[in-house]
Amino acid sequence: MSTMKPRHLETLADGSWLAELSAAGNAGRKAQPLTIRVIDYTIDDGRHNDEPYRLFTTICDPTEVSAVDLAATYTERWEIESAFDELKTHQRGPRTVLRSKSPKLVLQEIWGHLCCHYAIRTLMWEAADNAGVDPDRVSFVTALRIARRSISVARDFPPSSH
Numbered sequence: 001m002s003t004m005k006p007r008h009l010e011t012l013a014d015g016s017w018l019a020e021l022s023a024a025g026n027a028g029r030k031a032q033p034l035t036i037r038v039i040d041y042t043i044d045d046g047r048h049n050d051e052p053y054r055l056f057t058t059i060c061d062p063t064e065v066s067a068v069d070l071a072a073t074y075t076e077r078w079e080i081e082s083a084f085d086e087l088k089t090h091q092r093g094p095r096t097v098l099r100s101k102s103p104k105l106v107l108q109e110i111w112g113h114l115c116c117h118y119a120i121r122t123l124m125w126e127a128a129d130n131a132g133v134d135p136d137r138v139s140f141v142t143a144l145r146i147a148r149r150s151i152s153v154a155r156d157f158p159p160s161s162h
Contacts, residue, residue: 006038006056015040016067018060035060041071079136086140087117120147 006019022033039055055074059065088094092113100106124143128135 006036009035012037012062012067014062014067016062021056034058037062037067039067039071041067043075082140083117086144087113090141090144091117091120120144123147 004021004023006021009018009020011017016037016039019036019038020033021036023031036056036058037060039057040052041055042050042052053071055071057070059070098106098109100109120140120143124138124140125135127143128138
């Protein structure tokens with residue numbers, strides 16, 4: 001697979017730049033090049049990560065939206081992707097299917113997963129708030145493990161005789 005490399009056309013006032021991006025068309029013919037805006041940026045999220053990111057967009061006018069705003073918005077976009085991953089891969093399990101046999105029970109099962117996710121995220125927010133850190137820096141996987149361990153420990157207590 002070949003990598004498409006943008007060809008620099010013009011540097012814009014906000015530090016982003018216009019480029020031409022070409023891709024091979026059908027039967028090896030060149031397709032019409034696309035003019036894009038390239039935004040190179042880093043993310044300062046408290047982790048040791050000097051890795052630069054590169055965002056391609058067809059929003060070519062910096063007066064329409066700034067490079068800073070586009071980079072920040074794209075970074076935020078990944079938060080919902082992370083939440084989907086938390087639900088599908090870690091909380092429910094990668095190969096686990098919904099067990100319910102009717103649409104009503106499927107909805108009930110989905111709501112159960114969402115409520116569980118919300119409860120764990122609430123605990124994470126409270127822990128982050130108490131520690132004075134950004135909630136995005138708290139690991140969902142670790143919080144899930146702690147919650148599962150707490151539930152299994154609580155299961156071993158006999159009921160009270162009072």
